[in-house]
Amino acid sequence: MSPLDDDTDDIETEVQVPQTEARLEVALTADDAGERLDKILAARFESLSRARLQALIADGRLSLDGRALTDGSQKARPGLYQLQIPEPIAAEPSPEDIPLSILYEDAHLIVVDKPPGMAAHPAPGNYTGTLVHALLHHCRGSLSGVGGVARPGIVHRLDKETSGVMVAAKTDAAHQGLSALFSTHDIDRLYIALTRGAPHPDRATIQTQLGRSPHDRKKMAILKSGGREAITHYRVEDVFGPADKPLAARVACRLETGRTHQIRVHLASRSTPCLGDPVYGASQPAAAVKVLIESLGFSRQALHAAVLGFVHPITGETLRFETPLPADMAGLEAGLKAL
Structure with missing residues (x-):
């Protein structure tokens, strides 16, 4: 493993370097109609893998008679398809002087x-x-x-x-x-999340099978069968708003496993997603929280990896690192406390 x-x-893929021209074109006829679009185009654009083609389509680089298409699973229609190919990217990343x-x-x-x-x-x-x-x-x-x-x-x-x-x-x-x-999960990992509402009970373990959503391959989901075991231990550390109906909460999540998007999916499964989560926060938070988020310009999932502890693989020394919430999350928490 x-x-x-x-x-x-993030659900990310390896860098793929296009080795082709800047634009590809193909005209589909009525005989092609009804076929899955990415499948038939992959057969026509032999220089591209189907996965590469799907990524380009999702990125809005395919057009039909000048109109952008972003869903490769739709049925093909007659017309002139144009595929824009981005400039080749170096296979190996170059050093960049970015502060750490x-x-x-x-x-x-x-x-x-x-x-x-x-x-x-x-x-x-x-x-x-x-x-x-x-x-x-x-x-x-x-x-x-x-x-x-x-x-x-x-x-x-x-x-x-x-x-x-x-x-x-x-x-x-x-x-x-x-x-x-x-x-082997011999790592101490603690995350702090600011959530919509507060999970109930205030302390519990969420244990599920987690895998790619059968409805959206860019998302992860709790599955009835298949997937991989995912275990999150959470504890509500603070609640904001009325005690009987919290508007938001600060939740500490300790990972026993660490699957892709595990905490975000698990908290959302309790109807308490991370505030600001663009993928798993399906519904809006309470009006006062929404106003606060907009006033702060907070535009990401409110999740911070606060603790990482492990035994040094070479020296055997026990190491543990803890960092406070970054400024944007700290500002959001301060605003929630004032509600």
């Missing part, structure tokens, strides 16, 4: 406090400005290559819009050792 499949992070908040560093690993808005590694939509780019500059050649050229040193990930503590490996031995710890 790869530790990169065992973490709370470093909590710990030695010859084997580095621990940082990742800000919200920074992706962990290059992926479609995030080809620059990632943690990998910053680490390549800071570490200057001493970053483990086990993770591959697109994500050297990365052992686990956080969502792009989730802030908090991350560890990266500078040597292959450290990478393998940290990977083993994540695979």
Whole structure:
């Protein structure tokens, strides 16, 4: 099992480098109508994989008679289809001089406090400005290559819009050792979430099977069968608003496993998603909370990886790192307390 499949992070794909011209065109006829669009176009655009084609369509780069299409699963219709191909991206990320908040560093690993808005590694939509780019500059050649050229040193990930503590490996031995710890869940991971309402009871364990949603492949979902076991222990630390009907809450979530989007899905399953979550926060928060969020310009899921603890894979030293809420979440919490 790869530790990169065992973490709370964005559903991301490897960087794919198009090796083709800037624009492709194909005219479909009435005989083609009714076929699934991405399937028939993949057969026509032989230079592109179907996965690459689907990503380009989702990114709005396909048009039919000049009108943009974003759903590759729809049925094909007659007309002229044009596919815009972005400029090729370097297969290997280049170092970028991006400031890092470093909590710990030695010859084997580095621990940082990742800000919200920074992706962990290059992926479609995030080809620059990632943690990998910053680490390549800071570490200057001493970053483990086990993770591959697109994500050297990365052992686990956080969502792009989730802030908090991350560890990266500078040597292959450290990478393998940290990977083993994540695979066996021998990692102390505590997250702080600000939620819509408050989960009930105020302390519990959520244990489910988690996998990709059968309805939306970009989302994760609780499954009745299949998927992978996901366990989150949560505790309500504070509630905001009326005690009998809280408007919001501060919830500490300790991970026993770490599946993709685990905390976000589990909290949403209790009808208490992270405030600001654009994917799993289906309905609006209370009016006062909504006004507060809009006034602060808070536009991400309110989730922070506050604690990361582990045994150093090389020295055997017990390490534990804890960071406070970043300014945007701290401001949101202060506003909630004033409600």
